[in-house]
Amino acid sequence: MPSTDSLTNKPYQMTTSEIQAFQTTFMAWYDVHRRELPWRLNQEPYRVWLSEIMLQQTQVQTVIPYYERFLATFPTVVDLAAAPEELLLKTWEGLGYYSRARNLQKAARQIVDDYQGQWPQTSVELEKLAGIGPYTAGAIASICFGEVVPAIDGNAFRVFSRLLKIDADIANPKNRQIFYDAILPLIPQDRPGDFNQAVMDFGSQVCTAKNPTVGETDLAPFFRSYQDGTLLDYPVKTKKQRPKPVALMAVIIQSPQGVLLQKRPSTGLLANLTTYPLVVPADILPEDEVLTPEEILTYIERYFQETYAITLQQLRPTNLKPVVHTFTHLKWTIELLQAELVADVDLAFFPGQWYSEDALQMVALPTVQKKLMARIKTN
Template sequence: MNQIRNNAINNEIQENLLKWFDKNKRDLPWRKTKDPYKIWISEIMLQQTRVDTVIQYYQRFVKRFPAVKELAEADEQDVLKHWQGLGYYSRVRNLHKGAKMILKQYHGIFPDTMEEIKKIPGIGPYTAGAVLSIAFNQPYPAVDGNVLRVFSRIMDIHEDIAQASTVKLIQEKVKELIPQGRASDFTEALMELGALLCIPANPLCLACPLYEQCEARARGVQNDLPVKTKKQKPKKMHMVFCVVKKGEEILMIKNPANGLLGGLWSFPGKEAGEKQDEEAVNQILEELKLNAIDIKKIGTARHIFTHMDWDMHIYQCAVKNKEKIDEEHLWITKEEFGDYPIPKVYQKVCKLILNSNNMDN
């Protein structure tokens, strides 16, 4: 009898969710295609980024790189420039590597098996499941934070969703529920439910198509779920940056490829102790082998990464000679800031420069 009841509940979940999705799904650009390449791009962009933010980036990116070949053959600086502002730049570096791999090993054709797709850089179980289910309509679960939240409530799970055992339990349940022939719609429906109704705080239970099937709602504990280990607060760091000027030109430095914000352009800087700005500025200039004059503070800014909280102190100085020029160092005018991939944290410095009279001769 229990098996019969479980089957009936499973059928209700499938039918109710798909009917709701068919009527309520948002008009998103990546839902207008089954091209695995474009779905891959959207899924990588959507990691740790809001849908509303991603839309414009996705449209611009696929317009410039409409297929694997164009992305694989593109210059890294061009790829980074078209990602600029989305953050988490390791994502786009892996996209670029992945496109090169697909072009070389699979002749530009996106692989359609779990074994092969997981070989692509940056693709883990979630992204693999999303591409296989959405693009190829294969019955693989795609369990992200939204889906973990939905099922922790449906199943009244009080174990930490950060634990591998909890994730595995939910993956197995999702796979069991995927209806034959509608894996693509079911995957997107679950994501949509978590994004629109089964939200983190104060879920909209009365509008939910799974109102009757949700065990947490029936017990009145939906606001207590999911259980999740609290993240550590970002580490506070006192950062000092130098805007080094020669005439109308400003020195930019390319970040190491394997480091934070790798491959993007930044201003010379370093971490320093509070009240040690002057010492830090001198160290930065010494490392660059630059003799500077007219050193002065031009402003402050703040930027919070996932794991770091930067309290930024920005100084300006002038040099007479443009020493130490190589491919990792570049002299540009402030009008050329838009021509190079500069991450958001350093765009705050750019903005300070552009809005300041301090850079005038």
């Protein structure tokens, strides 16, 4: 049951004097413990925006080297708008959630083409840009333009659910408004950007998911859940489902021109990235039929013939241990197969090409592909 303020009868509120004291204490904590980060050098929208996109579902430590490299490669929004996709994805390689990179460029082109290179300055307008949702819009608007608006991310959910004992399920998007309404009156009018960044720093350094140390800070008296010993009961979050297991086969085909790699479709998992040809046996094998390994290979040969007009020679299993790679929602177990080709294969129907070692350096490879290559190299 939600805690209710006796004066206003609205849920999850503080009195005016409580708010004053909280703000003073919280911002004082921030002024002492504020982290120095590359994207805090100044408040240029391009730099702040890039950091916010990279930090989506990604830890600070992981982002920092990518951030520096990306800024060096694409110093301005104009450079980014004009970048070749291959270089864009290569710069993002390994960071994951690759649609972020494509949306980043889409938004850069919106800025250049639709906004004459001038950033919109409100969260409402910012949210119209590709890849910018409610959180990122709030973060940029408050940090760069001083708009008094919450930036509600995982840290904010955790900090304010514990502060105010908000027991609404944070996994339910419908409950976001409850947090918005609760946080908005807590934002100091003169420091909205600092406030939102203070939430990040406090949430990631003190009010952490595991082993929180709220009790060791001056903020402890304000945390209602800490006061009654229920800090770890918050936030309330329903469980996610487990990654679904999927069996795949990678077909490694060598030739004097290099190895055959396939560019994935422009939508869906690992969009536009490059891997060995990956076959999902479940998709090309007859259902409800027990097949021998030899028969399975025959089906794969037929699949390559019919789909790509490629004749595989000597398709065979390797003695390599399968590669296991887990995504958020999928768990791939990949068997490695080898094949030879007759000379002068026509790749007219194959979405890929032969890659030499040098050419491999230029193309964006997902981590699962790097794992597959490592498995081969170490044997």
